[in-house]
Amino acid sequence: MKWEVVIGLETHAQLSTRSKIFSGSSTAFGASPNSQASAVDIALPGVLPVLNKGAVERAIRFGLAVGAKIAPRSIFARKNYFYPDLPKGYQISQYELPVVQGGSLSVMVGDKEKTVRLTRAHLEEDAGKSLHEDFQGMSGIDLNRAGTPLLEIVTEPDMASAEEAVAYAKALHALVQWIGICDGNMQEGSFRCDANVSVRRPGEPLGTRCEIKNLNSFNFMEKAIQYEVRRQIELIEDGGKVVQETRLYDPDKDETRSMRSKEDAMDYRYFPDPDLLPLAITPAWIEQVRVNMYELPRERKKRYMDEFGLSAYDASILISDLDISNCFEGLLTKGPLDVNRNYANPKLSANWVIGQVARKRNDDDSSKAEFWILSATLGQLLKRIVDGTISEKIAKELFDVFWNEDKASGLCRGPEAVDQIIAANGLTQISDSGEIEKIVDTVLAANAQQVADYKSGKEKAFNSLVGQVMKATKGKANPAQVNDLLKKKLAG
Amino acid sequence: MLNYTIRQLTAELAAKRVSSVEVAEFFLKRINTLGKALNAFISVDEEKTLAAAAAADRLIAAGKAGPLTGVPVAHKDIFCANGWKTTCGSKMLANFIAPYDAHVIEQFNAAGSVIAGKTNMDEFAMGSSNETSFFGPVRNPWNTETVPGGSSGGSAAAVAARLTPVATGTDTGGSIRQPAALTGICGLKPTYGVVSRYGMIAFASSLDQAGPFAKTAEDLALMLNAMAGFDARDSTSLQREGEDYTRDLVKPLAGLRVGLPREFFAEGMAPDVAKAIDEAIAQYKKLGCEMVEVSLPNMKLSVPVYYVLAPAEASSNLSRFDGVRYGHRAPEYSDLIDMYNKSRAQGFGAEVKRRILIGTYVLSHGYYDAYYIKAQKLRRLIAQDFTEAFKQCDVILGPTSPGTAFKIGEKSGDPVQMYLSDIYTIAVNLAGLPGMSLPCGFDSAKLPVGLQLIGNYFGEAKMLNVAHQYQLATDWHQRMPQGS
Incomplete structure (x- = not known):
């Protein structure tokens, strides 16, 4: 029985602004924990976010690069959930009205061109990091990354194999660097992909999907998707059902593992952030970005x-x-x-x-x-x-x-x-026909067997003779002249 | 000194008849005696206050004094003040020392005024009686068995009892105007966006606005001059040219069209309040004002709309109080979720929890459209009512609160009754308009009645003009509670 694979990707690209999306702290990677966390980043009582224009400008660049609609008015929303590395208890993101809407990316899969449609790309802030090492039974919180600007780029479920997904991810990775909005450093987490994978029999509606996280290299992405496709097909063929859930890829074991099911999915209670005005982008601003690209x-x-x-x-x-x-x-x-x-x-x-x-x-x-x-x-x-x-x-x-x-x-x-x-180094090509002729004569005289072979119709022998001449000139003979001379001599 | 306005006080300071340190000592003494009885303050720090007063004296000596230099200002404990305990009336922040200054604090510090202390308030500004404070209720100086109103009850009581010449507050649904009314003083909520919210602990971000308390409209204008202005750290702060809010105080009112919303006078007002408001209307007629009946047909929806939107925003704003980085953390817990649950259960009081639960509910999947979105649409209609009304009038007049100060404990068991005490003020926040309250008489129990003025957007100067002219013709604002 044949199966169709359906894949959509969500990519978080850290934007290459010097300061954070809602505060003036540095976004530089690798500083000592919490040295780049301001009052806003640690969410002290009373602090407020102020949008970084540079992050918006980069989102506009992306929108232009993928031929998307750049929303004249988009809205920042709060995504509410509790986690120690999320200082405000909510993440400022975009929900109903994202800044970049639609667009597409053409990628080469082998020697075939494939167009992947984009659903949207929206601005949001990164969370901090929980550090589970070195604290003897306790967790440390590093908020240096909290507030780093992200562009979350979401595709339509347009990819039909791990190969296509990786080709898209690579093309996107190249594009964000090309337009200078992201440094693309996957080791440092600047470019992170999640894959939504489902399988179905041809002609059937979409199957139940699983979201796979922790795909922090193209290699892992390919393996994780391949594993997940096999897992889902085997599950269904054995009479089981795919459960909608989030799964984590374990590169050591080369498998995906259930992280949380849809039943555990949180209600994020999105609503427009009253601390931020709607983001208005004028045609003049878009044009100004365009001419500088x-x-x-x-x-x-x-x-x-x-x-x-x-x-x-x-x-x-x-x-x-x-x-x-x-x-x-x-x-x-x-x-x-x-x-x-x-x-x-x-x-x-x-x-x-x-x-x-x-x-x-x-x-x-x-x-x-x-x-x-x-x-x-x-x-x-x-x-x-x-x-x-x-x-x-x-x-x-x-x-x-x-x-x-x-x-x-x-x-x-x-x-x-x-x-x-x-x-x-005396590397000049020998183009003096007299000099080449002398060498050709010498080679012909020393390789009577090949000459005979060639004359009896063995074309390969000719290449061998050319090689002998080139060898004798240490590669400096003009190959076109060698060819001509050899042909003339062998014909004569 | 007790009844000095800002101008009188700064004139005395300028003439060196009194020093700023002496002024500070005078009021600190009152704060430490009468203030304790009223429970008006959460934090008093004599050392800091006197040091600021000494700095003000140096400014005065150097001839660099501004209009507020040396003037003690009590700040609602919702404003972060560097080095000061900033509790927001909550156990959650009972030991939180702010490491930075709010914009409002910066502005007053820059003007050379002196922090008199941090005043008591309803927990996270959620309340209309100051009974939800973790630090206990504030007592109304006119009758200590009654509430001073809320949530800025400490600031209002402090000005009413002459513990400080002026104070700051915040107003999300009436939290400046209602306590001003219940304590017989003046309080003003500016147009949303006129005063930066930076450093002001958020309750409902789209409604919160800081404003001044004082004895007179003129003092409010001087205070507002210091508080208002663009601040790049607050994205909702308005970028406009600075204005002098005292500029129109002396304008005569002849020909002014005063709007009387039919809905304000329909029902629910206590008879004594209605009588005082009628007398104020008569006074304005004498001053040459023309009374115009206007209508705010959607105003009746403002309380339910408010109690969807404000808790929704609050439920999110208060998520940062999780015991992880600062604030109360439960002493014992078994895991992360348990730490969250216990820290928040112990750190927040009942009213705060009630509003977090309401807010979480209305934002939940499946309820969001029916509550939050619906409420936002109604909010727009309420605002449009005012826009229509202001086509017919220059300022709107009515009661600030349906009744006068009520007994401590009288309404605390009935949240809906408590919420209704803001019925005349809430619509103003929903519309983002400026509003103020000024004293206009007393009820039969000798408790003050507040008159509310509502201006059009950026109509603060006009509103203050209307209030000032009334105060030139009346003396309600000069009355002071006995025993103070």
């Missing part, structure tokens, strides 16, 4: 496809994060000009950014998105490929040299270093 990923993707003829897949990798995309943008102005057009050679640049830069960065510790080559330097390298000074093979070796050495020294060298290194 980077070109959005989806806009860039369209441009890469329309103007440069890149495939959807390549374009989607180029916009997978802002640094990668900006590297490519840099090459467009600093790299080699396309001889047929009046802008730089975008296909070569795209291949290099995807094949080399993105790869190299992935090899490094991917939590630290650092670049160890300047666009101008890489552009110079590509120029030397295009003008025939060096072969692509040499260029790739040089790229690794630049990246590794500059990473070690902590200093990125400029474009002039490219020519210096080529000259100092």
Whole structure:
């Protein structure tokens, strides 16, 4: 029997404001407990919240980035419940009228494009933390995080597999960093996802869902959803029923466990916070935010496809994060000009950014998105490929040299270093046909068997001969010339 | 000195006929004797008060005195004052020492006035008689068997008994005006948003507003000059140009249209109160005012609307008192939930618990629309009634409370009877309008009757003008309780 999986995600993105959403305290991570908790954060009697404009501005940025409606009037509401890390006994959130309404995010799942609709995104404050270690039978409360601004981003139940959910989460993760509203640091809890998972047989109404928490890496998210889908299917196939509940993912055991059932669900008694006025956002404010934003990923993707003829897949990798995309943008102005057009050679640049830069960065510790080559330097390298000074093979070796050495020294060298290194190491491509011809002759003479094989129709033998020539020139021979000469000689 | 107004007192201070320290000592002596008998104060700190008075004397000596420098002001114990115990009349905060100043306190400190002490009040401002205070009831100086009204009963009693020249209070449903009426003094609740709520312990955030108590309308105006003004720490604080609330005091009232809401005079008013109000109306006619009958058809809904909205907000506002970070924590408990339950059960009194329960109920899933949303809609209708009425008049006049001071214990067993003593004041809070009470006579038991004036939005200066002109023509405000 076939099953359909239905997944919706809720993501809490901590907004990158310097101060908290309703107080002036710092939001910096890692300070000693309660050193960043003001009278407002610890909810002394008589204190009042004042909304941080920067948090709203970031919500507007997000709304623009996902093509959502930005509510001209939204309401802050109190979500009432008791917990020691919630100093006021309520969380200020948005309920009936959120600041961002609708929108969507297009993501690549493998080489297919998938659009995930967003329900809403609303502003709220983070809670503090309970510290259960080090207090011998007691709990400590650290309110440094209390009041950190959050944007809670809620999708429609549009994802049909763990793979799709992870693809969406990754795209969202890249987007919030791209538009500069969240640092994306999952270890520090800046970007936290919960998944609502249900299964059904095709054509049936939605099944009962479970919410899975504690998905603090993409890897855990994938495993947790896969586990939960298996659990629900097995449960139903064994004649059981899925109970609506909140479940916690345990990465050590790779399973989800029941945390609380719907019956235990609290009545949060939401009502509009009388301490805060309705949040009014004017078209002028939205426009002011818009003009100060980077070109959005989806806009860039369209441009890469329309103007440069890149495939959807390549374009989607180029916009997978802002640094990668900006590297490519840099090459467009600093790299080699396309001889047929009046802008730089975008296909070569795209291949290099995807094949080399993105790869190299992935090899490094991917939590630290650092670049160890300047666009101008890489552009110079590509120029030397295009003008025939060096072969692509040499260029790739040089790229690794630049990246590794500059990473070690902590200093990125400029474009002039490219020519210096080529000259100092004698890496210039051999394009003198006389010189290449001599080497080709030598190789042909020494490899009579391959020559015979080629002449008898074994195409593979030709590649072997090219390889011999390249080896003899330490990779410096111009491959096009080698090909031409070999073909001429073998035909003759 | 006993009956000095602010202007008289500051004139004496300026002329160096008396020092601020001497003034403070004079009133502290009264607070420590008569004040104790009335139970008007929760905290008195002679050292702090005298130090502030000495600082005021230095300002006066340096020629830097403002209109309130050296004037003792008693503050309702709902305002956080740095270094002062700030209890809000509750066991929950019986040992809470505020680490910061409320905006109102800052303003008075900046003006050089002297904190005379923190006054008794109904617990978390929930009450109309000052009987719900953890620190015991306040007694009305006109008859110590009766209540002074509430919730700002300590401040009202203190001014009435001349324990302090002036005081502050807060008014959520009448908590300044009703005690002012019951103690024969003046009290004003400004337009919502005129005085910052920062540092004022919240009861019902959308209704709470701080205001002054004094013997005269002119003193109220001087007090309001210090209290009013934009404060960025309160998002509901209004950003407007500063105004001098004394500017219109001397304007003659000829031609002023005074609105008399039909519903205020329909029923429920004690006969002695009705008589005093009628005499006040006659006085205003003599001053050249034109009486206009107006109607507030939805006013009858204001008590039930209020007792949905105020408890709803209170149930949430009081959630922070959980025993975790400050305030009362039960000495023994078995786990977290038990700590919450016991701390709150022990820390809050019966009236506070009643309102938390009502508020929790009306906000609950399945009841929210029927109660909270419905009440908000009615609130809008009540406000619209006033907007209509003010098309026909400049100020509205009526009683402050249906009766005069009642006996301690008389209504404390019947919450609905108690709630009805705010029937004329609550609608003003729901609409966010300014209102005030001033003395206009006495009943047969020689207990004071209060006259309520209601202004249009930002109509404080006009309201004070109307009150001041009345006080120029009458002497009710100069009467003082015997034995004081």
